[in-house]
Amino acid sequence: MPRTIECDICIIGSGISAALIAEKLTEERDAKVVVVEAGDDAPSLALRPESRRRFRAYGENPWGIDHIEGLTADNIQSRSMMVGGLAMHWGGVTPRFSPEDFRVKSLYGVGNDWPMTYDDLEPFFQEAEERIGVAGEQGPKALDPRSKPFPMPALPLTWNLAQLKQWTDKCEIPMWSQPSAKNSVVYGGRPVCCRNDTCSPVCPIGAKYSPDFTWNRLRSAKAIELMPRTLVKRLVVAEGSNRIDRAEAVNRDRPNESLDFRAKVFVVAGGYAWSPHLLLVSRSSRFPNGVANRSGHVGKYLTGHRNVFAFISLPTRLYPGLNEQHSLVTKAFMRPPKGEKYVRHDLRVWESSVNRRPRLRGDGGRVLLGDELLSDWRARTQQATTRVRAYYDVIPDRWSELVLDDVKRSPWGDPLPKITWRDHPESVELRAHTEDRIKQLFARMAKTGDGQIMRMGVDDFQDHPAGGCRMGNDPATSVVDGYGRAHDHENLFVVGAPTCVSGGCANGTLTFLAISLRQATMIGRDFPAKRAAPKSLRTPEPHGHA
Amino acid sequence: MAITRRTFVGWLAAVAPASRAWAGARQPVLPTAPLDPALVRAVGDAVLPSALGADGMRRATDAFQTWVDGYRPEAEVNHGYGTGTITRTAADPRPRWTQQLTELEAEARRAHGKGFATIGVGDRQTLIRAAIDASAQRRPAGGRTPSANDIASGAQPQTAESLPEIARAPHVAIAVLAHFYESSEATDLCYEAEIGKNQCRPLAAQTQRPTPLARRRG
Numbered sequence: 193m194p195r196t197i198e199c200d201i202c203i204i205g206s207g208i209s210a211a212l213i214a215e216k217l218t219e220e221r222d223a224k225v226v227v228v229e230a231g232d233d234a235p236s237l238a239l240r241p242e243s244r245r246r247f248r249a250y251g252e253n254p255w256g257i258d259h260i261e262g263l264t265a266d267n268i269q270s271r272s273m274m275v276g277g278l279a280m281h282w283g284g285v286t287p288r289f290s291p292e293d294f295r296v297k298s299l300y301g302v303g304n305d306w307p308m309t310y311d312d313l314e315p316f317f318q319e320a321e322e323r324i325g326v327a328g329e330q331g332p333k334a335l336d337p338r339s340k341p342f343p344m345p346a347l348p349l350t351w352n353l354a355q356l357k358q359w360t361d362k363c364e365i366p367m368w369s370q371p372s373a374k375n376s377v378v379y380g381g382r383p384v385c386c387r388n389d390t391c392s393p394v395c396p397i398g399a400k401y402s403p404d405f406t407w408n409r410l411r412s413a414k415a416i417e418l419m420p421r422t423l424v425k426r427l428v429v430a431e432g433s434n435r436i437d438r439a440e441a442v443n444r445d446r447p448n449e450s451l452d453f454r455a456k457v458f459v460v461a462g463g464y465a466w467s468p469h470l471l472l473v474s475r476s477s478r479f480p481n482g483v484a485n486r487s488g489h490v491g492k493y494l495t496g497h498r499n500v501f502a503f504i505s506l507p508t509r510l511y512p513g514l515n516e517q518h519s520l521v522t523k524a525f526m527r528p529p530k531g532e533k534y535v536r537h538d539l540r541v542w543e544s545s546v547n548r549r550p551r552l553r554g555d556g557g558r559v560l561l562g563d564e565l566l567s568d569w570r571a572r573t574q575q576a577t578t579r580v581r582a583y584y585d586v587i588p589d590r591w592s593e594l595v596l597d598d599v600k601r602s603p604w605g606d607p608l609p610k611i612t613w614r615d616h617p618e619s620v621e622l623r624a625h626t627e628d629r630i631k632q633l634f635a636r637m638a639k640t641g642d643g644q645i646m647r648m649g650v651d652d653f654q655d656h657p658a659g660g661c662r663m664g665n666d667p668a669t670s671v672v673d674g675y676g677r678a679h680d681h682e683n684l685f686v687v688g689a690p691t692c693v694s695g696g697c698a699n700g701t702l703t704f705l706a707i708s709l710r711q712a713t714m715i716g717r718d719f720p721a722k723r724a725a726p727k728s729l730r731t732p733e734p735h736g737h738a
Numbered sequence: 739m740a741i742t743r744r745t746f747v748g749w750l751a752a753v754a755p756a757s758r759a760w761a762g763a764r765q766p767v768l769p770t771a772p773l774d775p776a777l778v779r780a781v782g783d784a785v786l787p788s789a790l791g792a793d794g795m796r797r798a799t800d801a802f803q804t805w806v807d808g809y810r811p812e813a814e815v816n817h818g819y820g821t822g823t824i825t826r827t828a829a830d831p832r833p834r835w836t837q838q839l840t841e842l843e844a845e846a847r848r849a850h851g852k853g854f855a856t857i858g859v860g861d862r863q864t865l866i867r868a869a870i871d872a873s874a875q876r877r878p879a880g881g882r883t884p885s886a887n888d889i890a891s892g893a894q895p896q897t898a899e900s901l902p903e904i905a906r907a908p909h910v911a912i913a914v915l916a917h918f919y920e921s922s923e924a925t926d927l928c929y930e931a932e933i934g935k936n937q938c939r940p941l942a943a944q945t946q947r948p949t950p951l952a953r954r955r956g
Contacts, residue, residue, distance in 0.1 A: 513935025
């Protein structure tokens with residue numbers, strides 16, 4: 193007989209979306225929540241200064257055991273699989289998707305609309321920002337609508353960014369401080385950022401939010417049970433109904449012991465790759481295409497955004513190293529000009545030391561030693577380099593997909609995922625035009641600053657991947673509804689990134705969190721509300737920021 | 739210094755619990771004969787900028803030795819967004835660098851009749867230049883096209899001109915340079931300003947132009 197663990201809500205995966213959902217549910221509902229994570233526990237905060245030192249000195253992975261040998265796929269974007277997931281080494285960059293992202297079909301006749309609007313999501317954006325702690329500056333209201341101030345004052349612009357802002361002002365591009373999940377004041381019991389500048393991959397002091405902080409609080413309060421090193425292998429549908437009956441798992445420390453999770457509600461929170469993979473690998477004679485896959489859309493419409501980048505030389509002096517991970521941002525290009533072909537993108541500007549680093553050989557090829565090398569370096573740093581980058585949206589294609597690879601198997605004998613990225617024909621047709629327009633923008637910016645493009649290129653991969661279990665109102669063309677509930681199984685939810693309809697033009701995490709928190713309202717709906725006012729497990733500090 | 743079995747077993751006993759406690763996945767630092775400190779200092783005096791002064795050069799070469807002593811070959815390298823590839827640190831460079839120091843010493847004795855550490859800085863530079871030119875510039879392993887993030891973070895492909903990743907330096911003198919020029923101190927020296935790159939500094943101070951080094955020292 194398998195060992196069985198019973199609970200009200202079983203969350204599969206412990207990344208950032210799972211963390212916020214668990215936190216919200218435990219605050220608002222009387223429900224027993226169990227979280228199952230295949231990877232190892234995260235190293236404690238106390239170990240991070242030394243981990244960072246070795247990362248800086250030797251390039252070593254600061255996260256110890258953060259992936260599982262044999263659980264991978266060709267074209268997968270990251271191997272991070274541990275308590276906290278990929279957000280253990282994220283950069284903490286937290287823009288919201290823009291209102292247009294949710295209505296590109298209605299507004300511009302391109303791609304697909306989401307089954308919700310920005311206004312529907314706005315309170316959840318705010319809630320996500322408050323839960324993780326976001327420091328931000330209000331951009332122009334017309335470009336950057338929000339109903340309340342950021343929970344923390346913006347990270348101040350560095351002296352370098354202030355100089356670069358003068359340049360972008362001259363280019364007539366409104367730019368402001370990039371919203372970030374990094375503390376500009378003490379918040380959530382965590383300290384103020386002190387510019388160690390290794391936010392990605394590791395903040396040594398915990399000024400950047402990472403999900404382990406939420407998990408540690410919830411575990412200390414015994415509000416949840418979190419089981420690391422436990423891999424859910426498949427979901428099993430109850431006989432005679434479409435409800436999910438149990439999740440079959442294996443404890444990696446006791447691989448010969450069967451372990452079942454039985455719950456009233458199952459929440460799949462495994463990100464864009466492992467969520468659709470779990471649904472597909474749960475195939476059975478009754479559900480030969482996997483669970484939640486009557487539409488055949490599980491694993492389809494993987495999405496993200498591509499970027500065009502440039503390094504621009506400017507005739508000014510900057511001091512790279514003040515805070516290289518902080519940037520300027522704008523949403524000025526989220527709306528295509530009327531009557532013009534569809535192009536939408538964000539724009540960020542950083543200080544940079546590219547082509548301003550010390551070098552071993554001079555222009556003539558002579559090896560530079562001693563004072564010669566330093567003099568050469570000083571001469572090449574009299575002018576500045578700035579890095580500019582624009583994420584543009586890629587319209588996802590049905591065949592941008594994750595399927596089961598029946599050749600490659602996991603260490604547990606299950607088919608591994610096989611991932612293929614593909615642009616929708618609309619995007620294929622738009623790609624050259626989009627990239628040309630962005631390159632023209634960069635050229636104009638360089639010219640306005642009396643500078644020169646040093647290097648320009650396109651990153652061909654799709655960043656901040658999402659999709660694979662997209663949401664929609666039509667069960668024939670989507671996997672889950674607008675609240676993440678599987679069309680085919682009333683007690684199964686998929687949350688966060690995989691439910692996205694499109695990848696937008698900006699870092700996706702905050703949007704993944706907002707939709708997750710909205711999904712949590714439905715996940716918790718059938719459980720009794722806590723009678724007393726919820727004693728929040730969050731501990732934001734008063735900061736007097738208006 | 740030869741390492742006896744007793745030393746090695748004692749070292750293992752000391753290292754194993756600590757390494758388990760803080761990561762579990764990390765390779766232990768392997769005991770290998772250290773680089774000759776006198777020769778490393780002699781290389782440092784020849785390749786580092788004079789603005790460091792004698793104390794600064796000594797500090798830089800001591801820091802390099804500490805780096806060498808802490809190196810773990812085949813350790814897992816950080817893997818971030820955009821790749822599912824797991825890579826590892828390079829093989830232990832110490833045997834290669836030890837051999838190169840020995841060769842510099844031998845070449846100094848052949849050309850000048852004296853040890854490398856006792857010939858003038860100009861002569862040392864000549865020998866080092868010849869050795870660097872003779873050593874093949876090696877490119878790092880791996881075939882992924884660098885992303886904007888890679889380029890911005892310095893993880894871009896090596897060119898003939900750039901300083902390489904320290905452990906992949908084809909010559910020990912290049913390794914000494916690469917190590918020093920990665921430091922916050924080197925950046926401050928170049929810009930003659932108190933930038934404090936990668937150091938823990940007050941957030942509010944980032945709005946100010948960095949203080950000139952001369953003013954601070956004065």
